[in-house]
Amino acid sequence: MLSRRVLPALLLLGLVGGCTAAPPLPAADELLAAAKTNFAGVRSLHFSVGVNGVLPGLPMIKMAGNATLENGGQASGSAEFTDRSFAFTVSGDTATAKDTKGRETTGPTPFTVDRFLGPRSGLMRLLGSLRQPKTEIRETIQHVDGYRVGGTVPQSVATSLVPQIHSDVNVKIWVTVAEPHRFARMWLQVPPATNHDSPVMYEVLLTDQQP
Numbered sequence: 550m551l552s553r554r555v556l557p558a559l560l561l562l563g564l565v566g567g568c569t570a571a572p573p574l575p576a577a578d579e580l581l582a583a584a585k586t587n588f589a590g591v592r593s594l595h596f597s598v599g600v601n602g603v604l605p606g607l608p609m610i611k612m613a614g615n616a617t618l619e620n621g622g623q624a625s626g627s628a629e630f631t632d633r634s635f636a637f638t639v640s641g642d643t644a645t646a647k648d649t650k651g652r653e654t655t656g657p658t659p660f661t662v663d664r665f666l667g668p669r670s671g672l673m674r675l676l677g678s679l680r681q682p683k684t685e686i687r688e689t690i691q692h693v694d695g696y697r698v699g700g701t702v703p704q705s706v707a708t709s710l711v712p713q714i715h716s717d718v719n720v721k722i723w724v725t726v727a728e729p730h731r732f733a734r735m736w737l738q739v740p741p742a743t744n745h746d747s748p749v750m751y752e753v754l755l756t757d758q759q760p
Contacts, residue, residue: 577682577698581722583730585676588758589668593617595757596626596665602749603631604739606713615757622662659712671709676732678706679720687726691754693733695723707737716740731758 614626624639644658679700723734
């Protein structure tokens with residue numbers, strides 16, 4: 550018979566021997582390079598943006614729609630700000646907004662489609678500018694099975710997306726596990742402008758990506 554001392558030791562060895570180490574996470578630089586290569590070829594997609602907090606000069610709560618680089622850049626969708634909600638369209642550098650009462654406004658916009666989509670867009674610059682990127686975890690969020698890569702983006706790059714950003718920002722990028730590795734989701738934290746303010750968080754989801 551096994552002694553009372555030997556039996557627990559054997560059980561422990563069995564438990565340890567039965568455990569398998571989790572596979573190593575891919576290198577952040579490799580994931581970002583793959584995501585950048587694939588995103589450069591995307592010409593249309595569906596986007597959704599959620600905001601926690603209010604950035605001075607841009608009181609947006611959420612936005613969703615579709616965008617394409619075709620015909621000079623076209624987008625349409627809906628947006629909710631702190632003071633109003635409206636449907637919008639973008640054609641080139643002109644935007645039209647129609648509020649819930651049917652009032653329509655048309656004028657120039659700096660937020661053209663090619664500012665965010667295409668090989669020379671702000672999102673492409675962001676993917677290529679993360680400082681000290683690190684693959685943090687594999688997780689599934691909003692039906693996206695992805696690797697989360699964290700890092701910091703310099704203010705000059707963040708401003709190319711949102712002019713109201715005046716400091717470096719913390720960013721997390723989700724790159725799909727399935728190949729080709731795609732840029733699927735982004736979380737961006739804007740530091741508070743003063744000690745009396747709170748940080749503002751943006752969550753961006755990019756789906757239905759088409760070449």
